[in-house]
Amino acid sequence: MSRRPAAPASDAAVAAGSLPVVDDRAVRVTVAVVGGGGVDPPVVVAPATASQGTSGDPLVDGAPVAAVLVHADDRHAVLVHDGDHGANRTHVLFGPVRRDGPDGVQLREVVVHGWLVEVEIQSARRAALRDRARRGANVAGHGGPVEIRAIIPGRVVAVSVAAGDSVAAGQQVLVVEAMKMQNELRAPREGTVVRIGVAIGDTIDVGDLLVIIN
Amino acid sequence: MTPPFRRVLVANRGEIALRIIRACHDMGMEAVAVYSDADARARHVSEADASIRLGPSPAAESYLRGDLLVRAALDSGAQAVHPGYGFLSERATFAAAVRDAGLVFVGPSPEVIAAIGDKLAARRLARQVGVPHVPGTLEPAGTTTASEVDGVIEAAAIVGYPLLVKAAAGGGGRGMRRVAGPGELVAALAAGSREAEAAFGDGAVYLEREIRPARHVEVQLLGDAFGRVVALGERDCSIQRRHQKLIEEAPAPGLSTDERRLLHGMAVRLGAAAGLSNAATCEFLRDRDGAFWFLEVNARLQVEHPVTELVTGVDLVAEQFRLAAGMSLSERVREAAEHAAQPGAHAIEVRISAEDPARDFAPAPGTITAWSMPSGPGVRVDTAAGAGDRVPPDYDPLIAKLIVYAEDRPAAIARLRRALGEVEIGGIQTTVPFHRAMMEEPAYVEATGLATTWVDDGWDGSRHRARAVRLASIAAGLAAIDEAGLGRAQSGAQAASGSPVPADHGWRATGRADALDRWPR
Numbered sequence: 134m135s136r137r138p139a140a141p142a143s144d145a146a147v148a149a150g151s152l153p154v155v156d157d158r159a160v161r162v163t164v165a166v167v168g169g170g171g172v173d174p175p176v177v178v179a180p181a182t183a184s185q186g187t188s189g190d191p192l193v194d195g196a197p198v199a200a201v202l203v204h205a206d207d208r209h210a211v212l213v214h215d216g217d218h219g220a221n222r223t224h225v226l227f228g229p230v231r232r233d234g235p236d237g238v239q240l241r242e243v244v245v246h247g248w249l250v251e252v253e254i255q256s257a258r259r260a261a262l263r264d265r266a267r268r269g270a271n272v273a274g275h276g277g278p279v280e281i282r283a284i285i286p287g288r289v290v291a292v293s294v295a296a297g298d299s300v301a302a303g304q305q306v307l308v309v310e311a312m313k314m315q316n317e318l319r320a321p322r323e324g325t326v327v328r329i330g331v332a333i334g335d336t337i338d339v340g341d342l343l344v345i346i347n
Numbered sequence: 348m349t350p351p352f353r354r355v356l357v358a359n360r361g362e363i364a365l366r367i368i369r370a371c372h373d374m375g376m377e378a379v380a381v382y383s384d385a386d387a388r389a390r391h392v393s394e395a396d397a398s399i400r401l402g403p404s405p406a407a408e409s410y411l412r413g414d415l416l417v418r419a420a421l422d423s424g425a426q427a428v429h430p431g432y433g434f435l436s437e438r439a440t441f442a443a444a445v446r447d448a449g450l451v452f453v454g455p456s457p458e459v460i461a462a463i464g465d466k467l468a469a470r471r472l473a474r475q476v477g478v479p480h481v482p483g484t485l486e487p488a489g490t491t492t493a494s495e496v497d498g499v500i501e502a503a504a505i506v507g508y509p510l511l512v513k514a515a516a517g518g519g520g521r522g523m524r525r526v527a528g529p530g531e532l533v534a535a536l537a538a539g540s541r542e543a544e545a546a547f548g549d550g551a552v553y554l555e556r557e558i559r560p561a562r563h564v565e566v567q568l569l570g571d572a573f574g575r576v577v578a579l580g581e582r583d584c585s586i587q588r589r590h591q592k593l594i595e596e597a598p599a600p601g602l603s604t605d606e607r608r609l610l611h612g613m614a615v616r617l618g619a620a621a622g623l624s625n626a627a628t629c630e631f632l633r634d635r636d637g638a639f640w641f642l643e644v645n646a647r648l649q650v651e652h653p654v655t656e657l658v659t660g661v662d663l664v665a666e667q668f669r670l671a672a673g674m675s676l677s678e679r680v681r682e683a684a685e686h687a688a689q690p691g692a693h694a695i696e697v698r699i700s701a702e703d704p705a706r707d708f709a710p711a712p713g714t715i716t717a718w719s720m721p722s723g724p725g726v727r728v729d730t731a732a733g734a735g736d737r738v739p740p741d742y743d744p745l746i747a748k749l750i751v752y753a754e755d756r757p758a759a760i761a762r763l764r765r766a767l768g769e770v771e772i773g774g775i776q777t778t779v780p781f782h783r784a785m786m787e788e789p790a791y792v793e794a795t796g797l798a799t800t801w802v803d804d805g806w807d808g809s810r811h812r813a814r815a816v817r818l819a820s821i822a823a824g825l826a827a828i829d830e831a832g833l834g835r836a837q838s839g840a841q842a843a844s845g846s847p848v849p850a851d852h853g854w855r856a857t858g859r860a861d862a863l864d865r866w867p868r
Contacts, residue, residue, distance in 0.1 A: 160827045162820040173816045178824025191828070202825040208717070225822045226771050228716060242716075243823050247770065247779030248705070248815035252823045286740050307572045311740055316709055322536055 159192075159257035165240065166251055177257045212245075280323055283341040287311030291333045294344075298326045307343050309337065320346055349671030350375045352427045352451070356420035357395065360410060360433030362748060363650070364391035365731040367429045370664035371435045373520070379423040381416065383409035385739040390731040397423055404741045410434045417448045427451040427671060429664075433743065436647040445688065453671040455570075455625045455646045463621055465648045467515045467553055473641045474551040478613045481504060481521050481632060483555035487515055490536050499554070504531055504554050512536055514543035515551040518643065520590030522546060525557065545636060558640060560798035561632040564599045566614035567655045569666055569684075570623040571675045577684035578611035579659050582651055586785065588708060588802040593778065594785060595651035596695040597658045599633075600756055600794040607688040617644065625670050632799075650745070653729060654694035654753075657752040659683040685759035693759040697767070699730075699781040701744040704781040705808035712740045717773030721766040723757075726751050738775055746777070756794070759799055760786055784811050851853040 159179035179192040190197035200223070206292035212223045228242030239254040286288060291308035294300055300320040307318040307329075327345040354377040355388035357367045364380060366595050368391060380395030392398045399419040401409040409415070413435055428445045430436035439461035445452040454460070454600050463469050473480040484502050489495030503526070512535045514522030522543030529832040536552060539692035544550035562585045570576040583594045583599035598607070613811065614629035621644065629640040652663050658707040661683050669677060695830065718734040730747035732738070738746060751766055753759040764786045770779055790796020790805070853859060 158831075160824045162824045162827075164816055173813065173820075176817065176820035176824060178821060178828065180828050188624065191821075198821065200821055200825070202822055202828070202829065210822065210826065212818060212825075214818070214821075223818050223822075224768070225819070226717060226773055227823075227826060228773055239827065241823065243819040244771070245772055245815040245822065246811075247767075247772070247783055247817040248812050248819070249773070250816050250819040251775045254823055254827045257521075274545060278787075292560065311710060332562065335680060340582060 137293075143310055157258060160171045160254055161257040161260040163253045163255075165253050165262075168190055175260075179257070235331060241334060278327055278345050280325070280342055281306070281318060281344045281346070282322070283337045283343055286293070286336075286338045287316070289335045289337060290315065292329060292331070294326050294329070296326050296328055300324060306346075309329070320341065320344075322346070351668045351674065352376050352425075354379060354396075354423065354425045354427075354458070355453070356416070356423060356425035356428045356450075357431070357666070358392070358410070358416045358428050359436075360386050360389065360422075360731075361436060362731045362745070363431040363648075365394060366729055367431060367664055367735065368394050370662060370668065373662070374668060376668070379419070379425050380448050381410070381419050383741075385726050385737075385741055386468060389736075390733060394402065396846070399423060404739060404742060406434065413438065417444050417450070418442070420445070420450050421448060425450065425473075427453055429453040429667070430647065432647055432650055434761045437645070439464065439826070451671050453625065453667050454648075455623055455627060456494065458532070459622055459624070461647045463513060463623075463627065463644045466643050467512070467551075469617075469621075469644050470641070472620055473617055476616050478617050478641050481555045481558060482640075483510070484553045486553070487551035488512070488536055488553055490533075492542060496533060499536065500529065502531060503529065503554055505763060506554050509553045509557045509559075510631070511557050512539040512552050513555055514547060514549070515541065515553055516549035517543060518590075518645075522552065556787050558632050558634050560800055561585075561634055562599070562797050563592075563642075563799050564602075564610065564633050564639065565628050565630040565649075565713055566611055566616055567649075567652070567663070568623060568627045568629055569663075569670065569676060569680055570618055570622055570625060570627070571670050572673050573675055574617050574622075575676055576618040576623055577680060578687055579655055579661060579663075579680065579683050580687040580690055581607065581610055582654055583797065584651060585797040585799050586802060587799055591699065591708075591797075592651065593802065594695065594791075595654055595655040596693065596756075596759070598690045598693065600797065601719070604688045606637070611687055618639065624666050650698070650748070651696050653727060653748065653750045654696050654752075655692040656729065656748065657750060658690050658692045659687070666867045667814065692752055692754060694750060695756075695759050695763050696750040697763065697785075698745055698778065699747040699749060699770075699772075700778045701738045701746055701775050702778050703776045703808075704778055704806070705812040707808070708778070710740065710744050711776040712738045712744070713775040714738070715746075715772065715774045717771055719769070719771035720747065721749065721769035723766075725762050726766050727751070749782075760792055778814065780811060781806070781808070807856050819827040832856045 141265050159177050161175050161177050163175040164173035177194050180190040181191055190199050196223045202210050202212050204210045208227050210225045212225050226244040230239050230241045232240040237255050237259055243250045243252055287309040293305050302320060302322045304320045305317050306320050309316045324346040327347045329344055330342040355371050356379045357364045368378040377396040380392045380398040381401050382398055383391045383401055383404045401415050411434060428450055435441040437460055439457040440458055442452040443457035454515055467485055471482045471485050483506050488499045509527045512524040522539050524539040526532050526535045539550045539552045540550040543552060564581055564583055566581045568576055568580040580597055581599050582595050582597045584595040586594035617629055626648050628645045631639045633639055633640055661680055666680055701710045714737045715734055720728040727750045732746040749766060751759050751762040753762050767783050785791045
């Protein structure tokens with residue numbers, strides 16, 4: 134599973150001090166990126182602050198949002214939130230917390246409207262500190278190389294780029310045959326191909342390293 | 348009534364194998380399942396009366412091994428073999444092998460399967476009986492000599508551009524190429540032929556005019572051994588992507604009684620001319636002017652057969668068994684055929700597959716961690732999947748069919764919205780969010796945008812997913828805060844105590860009423 138650092142916008146905001154001091158109780162929710170998909174911006178959720186008076190709305194990215202989570206059990210909940218015509222009820226299916234490591238990052242699956250979303254949850258303060266440390270270590274603006282790993286087993290039927298090639302975001306990199314179909318793997322963003330880990334004809338398994346793009 | 352057979356070998360897997368086993372048990376027949384290593388713990392195996400291992404997981408070493416299937420049928424004492432759909436169901440050699448072994452093949456005869464499976468022969472037959480086929484060529488395109496290629500280029504000019512190069516021996520869009528102009532023709536013929544050869548063992552291709560936009564409308568046929576062929580109504584399967592169907596319904600929206608009669612009549616004429624017995628489906632394209640053009644005949648039971656079953660009240664698999672045993676079309680079938688042009692109900696099926704609608708429906712195999720399917724009035728679920736199942740990459744990603752029926756289309760759509768809201772699947776991404784979105788899509792709900800190109804042109808999965816991601820992130824954040832005891836915890840117990848929202852919560856009084864009622868006072 135390839136992971137990306139937080140979207141630049143919130144880092145810049147924190148660094149510039151334009152966001153309020155990160156609440157100790159705030160959590161940052163980042164969508165774990167699997168196999169080079171699109172970028173979902175992380176979301177910072179904080180409980181209502183005393184200074185809001187009787188408002189009591191949680192803060193999402195610093196702004197109050199009328200939402201409350203009503204649990205039925207540890208897997209089923211309903212998110213009641215403002216919609217265009219009164220309140221919306223969105224059923225939420227939670228998977229178990231899968232990782233609760235010493236680094237304080239939790240991993241769990243959340244299903245909303247049939248969309249399966251893998252999220253990483255950690256203290257927002259700790260996440261911001263970690264970002265700052267990582268940014269210091271990186272020279273490239275992109276934030277480090279992206280590893281594209283296989284998410285389905287199959288067979289490589291075409292390799293469209295070579296080490297050293299420049300690629301544009303969305304450019305086809307590999308074609309993998311699996312489940313009776315040909316699946317095109319595309320570069321998640323622009324960059325340079327560092328290495329191709331497979332060749333035509335190779336059988337690949339889930340997790341195999343396919344391409345590294347810098 | 349005596350069952351048509353004592354024991355049946357079900358030569359398939361997954362939901363359709365379970366469907367066939369259920370029909371067997373409904374009729375008092377024993378069912379023998381077959382399985383590959385990947386399916387050793389599958390539900391179709393546990394529901395059968397006996398099971399036989401075929402081999403390792405790849406289909407080519409198991410479900411496609413006709414010799415092993417025939418051997419399994421003989422060893423198990425079965426009298427009949429039901430092939431289901433896909434796999435060997437349209438392989439004439441398999442049907443013949445079953446027959447040669449002294450068993451009954453539950454489907455059309457090998458000769459009819461061969462005749463109908465050749466799409467060019469079917470088109471020529473359509474022409475013979477006066478059924479208009481999609482304009483194009485009726486012979487395989489010659490690509491070996493220069494004069495042959497010249498001939499194809501000439502024929503293509505008559506067909507007109509843009510046109511489609513299609514495989515004579517197959518379907519599902521494989522071997523198919525769209526050709527925008529004469530410059531692309533030769534390359535498309537070569538590529539299409541290569542793909543067809545790889546997929547079907549036959550590289551013959553032909554040309555068809557592209558009808559765009561088109562609706563996909565098909566007719567369910569049943570025929571008996573006495574030459575009688577009837578139509579049990581039509582289905583609309585226009586919502587598909589890259590020629591894989593996603594949503595099907597019966598009847599096809601917006602057709603008049605006369606149009607239905609015309610369509611059914613054409614299908615019956617073709618089926619009768621082909622000598623059809625047992626079940627088959629005659630596919631047509633309906634162009635924007637409302638004309639029907641014959642596409643092809645599938646000489647087998649289709650994935651979407653339940654919508655016809657629910658509208659007509661006919662159990663198609665049970666009928667297949669009766670017809671295979673040499674009985675004539677049942678009374679129920681003949682009555683249903685008589686009313687087929689004026690159906691009194693509407694049914695819609697959505698295919699739930701392990702595919703990601705935000706990544707162009709890329710396969711999403713994995714392990715199902717949570718599984719709960721809807722039920723209640725007018726809801727039917729055909730599935731063999733359950734919690735804990737691993738969706739293997741070796742087979743088709745279809746894991747469940749959710750079908751609803753109601754008195755008319757708007758009621759069916761409302762019911763499908765309700766049923767989709769009840770679906771809970773954890774651990775894998777499925778096509779459920781696509782179906783939920785389609786039930787809100789005006790082009791579908793008002794049946795104005797039905798066309799086989801709609802999904803490929805108009806579906807933006809990332810946009811739909813982005814909204815869900817935001818809600819999921821907020822929910823996950825609130826859950827983490829609750830669990831850490833940092834905010835106001837909301838539990839079911841508190842909700843049960845009367846108000847889901849504590850009195851001192853920031854929502855205004857009307858907001859609180861909104862949380863309780865769907866319609867504010």
